[in-house]
Amino acid sequence: MFGNVMISNSTDPDKGRYKDLGIHHSLDMWHGAKNLEKKIAAAAKVKGQSILLHWLKDIVNHFWWCCKTADTKDHFLALWIGICHHVCNIHTWEMGSCQHSDLGEGLGKQWIQRDSKSHKALVGIVFNKRWLKDVHKYLRFRSTADLESFQNHILMYASKRFAFTPPVYEARVLLAALDYNFHRNRPTSATCEGKQILRRLYNKHARRYSLYALKSEKTYKYISELQAKILNQRLTSGVGMPRRRSLRPNDPRTRGVVPPVPPPPISELMQTQVSRGLGM
Structure with missing residues (x-):
């Protein structure tokens, strides 16, 4: 935990010691979307909130779009909070509006009722302080998916x-x-x-x-x-093929494992050793 705090402080874009070096701490977009998906799926398992499952893909896709479109954290927040209005079939509000074209008769999905149990759960996820604290690390829209795929291929x-x-x-x-x-x-x-x-x-x-x-x-x-x-390469190297060499008669490796003590007589071992199946 202490190590994570040290890394976060060092890579802080405003006051970290890596600021002057131009080093930015980015998080993987795929993992961010996956964590968001898990939170929504967990909220949808609560009684009366199953409608969130129908909107899960759209909410995650909206997160991807916000991270790809936004340049700053404030810009991201202005786009991100729009999902709370969109799922309620509200596409224009005091601080902004949706960026999509006219939906016509709708998306063919059931809209979430405003201030309902499901809507409050979604608002809690969207405005989660811990989630928003690190959201700026996704705005560079980076992913290590190709690298992870190659690492799995190496295995x-x-x-x-x-x-x-x-x-x-x-x-x-x-x-x-x-x-x-x-x-x-x-x-x-x-x-x-x-x-x-x-x-x-x-x-x-x-x-x-x-x-x-x-x-x-x-x-x-x-x-x-x-x-x-x-x-x-082998034929033009000028080096012959390796051949097996037989061991010399006096080579100690022909004796196998040499114990440090001499072996006792078999009769003595039969008296001291009890072996299964031999009646001893």
Whole structure:
């Protein structure tokens, strides 16, 4: 806890000691949206507030849009509080208005009644002091999703369950990088008619399904080229292939594990040792 306070104080944009160095403390947008989603989902589980689930995606999307659009914290707050009015079908208020176009007959969703139990719960989340205290750290709209994806990809080649020597680990990471870079932008799968193949994914918090495009199978075309280069490097290196050498007759490794004390007679061990299944 003390360490977190020290980091926050050091990276404060107004009075932190890193201010003059131009260092800014940013938080991951994806994690911010995920935390907001969890708070709304938890509030929707309370009796009489299930309507918040229908607005969960819209509220999270509004948070993304506010962080991407706003340049300052005040600008963010002016946009962010609009969700409290929008869900009640109020699109113009004293301090501002919604930025969307005319909705016509509506979104096809049930509007939340103003000052209802659900609306008060949403207002409590939107105006949460702890939430708003760090909201300026999302305004640079940064995410480490690509980096985390690559780190997960490395685990396919170098699992944490196994120990590797530095050269072996480096080689596995290089293979993971080759695989990731070669297949990162591969096209999505399509049917014979050319239609994109889609799959459904269920979100337990929002209690709804979403779609994602299925990517084509990996080809690993770079493997043959890599093997050819390795073989060519070996043939042109001028170094012969390593050969197995037989151990000398007097090599101590042929004796196996040498105990520090001489072994006692078998008869003596039979008297002192009790073994299952031998009747001793």
